[in-house]
Amino acid sequence: MTTVLAARELRKSFGRTQALRGADLSVGDGEILAVMGPSGSGKSTLLHCLGGVLRPDSGEVTFGEIRIDRLADRERSRLRRTSFGFVFQFGQLVPELPVVENIALPLLLEGRNRRSALAEAADWASRLGLDGLWDRLPVELSGGQAQLAAIGRALAARPRVVFADEPTGALDSVAADQVMELLADTVRGEDACMVIVTHEPRVAAYADRTAIVRDGRVVQPVRAR
Numbered sequence: 757m758t759t760v761l762a763a764r765e766l767r768k769s770f771g772r773t774q775a776l777r778g779a780d781l782s783v784g785d786g787e788i789l790a791v792m793g794p795s796g797s798g799k800s801t802l803l804h805c806l807g808g809v810l811r812p813d814s815g816e817v818t819f820g821e822i823r824i825d826r827l828a829d830r831e832r833s834r835l836r837r838t839s840f841g842f843v844f845q846f847g848q849l850v851p852e853l854p855v856v857e858n859i860a861l862p863l864l865l866e867g868r869n870r871r872s873a874l875a876e877a878a879d880w881a882s883r884l885g886l887d888g889l890w891d892r893l894p895v896e897l898s899g900g901q902a903q904l905a906a907i908g909r910a911l912a913a914r915p916r917v918v919f920a921d922e923p924t925g926a927l928d929s930v931a932a933d934q935v936m937e938l939l940a941d942t943v944r945g946e947d948a949c950m951v952i953v954t955h956e957p958r959v960a961a962y963a964d965r966t967a968i969v970r971d972g973r974v975v976q977p978v979r980a981r
């Protein structure tokens with residue numbers, strides 16, 4: 757399997773807290789990788805370093821031929837916008853914009869014209885089962901519907917890698933299963949790969965492999981499902 761994204765010997769501290777102490781991880785083409793481990797072990801920090809949100813203090817993050825850790829802030833933002841998609845636990849939709857415009861945002865940022873961006877966003881909304889909800893504001897959605905809209909937004913620009921941090925953390929188990937099923941199916945349908953941080957074994961069950969993080973390191977060689 758071709759490696760899409762690889763982290764080697766990542767270290768990252770916040771003040772005196774060593775969040776990452778030599779973490780290694782790689783993600784293959786088309787793969788869904790779950791990252792699990794105790795609270796405070798460094799999972800989100802690892803995800804943020806992989807996704808170019810944070811720059812590690814040392815170590816390498818390679819995306820294809822690109823050393824993400826060496827990119828200037830502006831280039832990292834551009835890479836995030838063009839090649840990566842992010843889904844978080846909550847709070848990521850723009851509250852003033854209806855669903856369809858939230859989903860269209862990355863396309864508009866790419867410079868697409870408004871009409872085609874909105875048409876494509878409407879397709880994404882249908883694909884994610886949000887027909888009839890296009891004009892709703894985020895506050896008028898259930899938690900699960902809001903997560904599906906956030907997934908549409910993360911995927912609209914057709915990223916190579918999707919990063920999800922506790923994407924179902926705020927949902928009940930029925931909504932969580934529905935969101936995970938659509939998220940995993942859509943990522944697979946797009947031939948993207950995904951890194952998903954979760955505490956929940958039932959979420960990790962949607963992944964192809966699981967990595968365990970403890971004390972800032974990936975302690976368990978990634979194991980097959």
Ligand SMILES: Nc1ncnc2c1ncn2[C@@H]1O[C@H](COP(=O)(O)OP(=O)(O)OP(=O)(O)O)[C@@H](O)[C@H]1O
Pocket residue numbers: 770771773774775793794795796797798799800801802
């Ligand atoms: N911005 C920050 N400033 C200061 N300390 C931070 C910051 N981000 C993370 N940390 C610390 O780094 C360590 C790792 O945090 P991180 O959020 O990566 O863990 P996690 O495994 O994702 O935890 P959780 O499962 O609770 O979300 C923790 O001790 C945390 O308090």
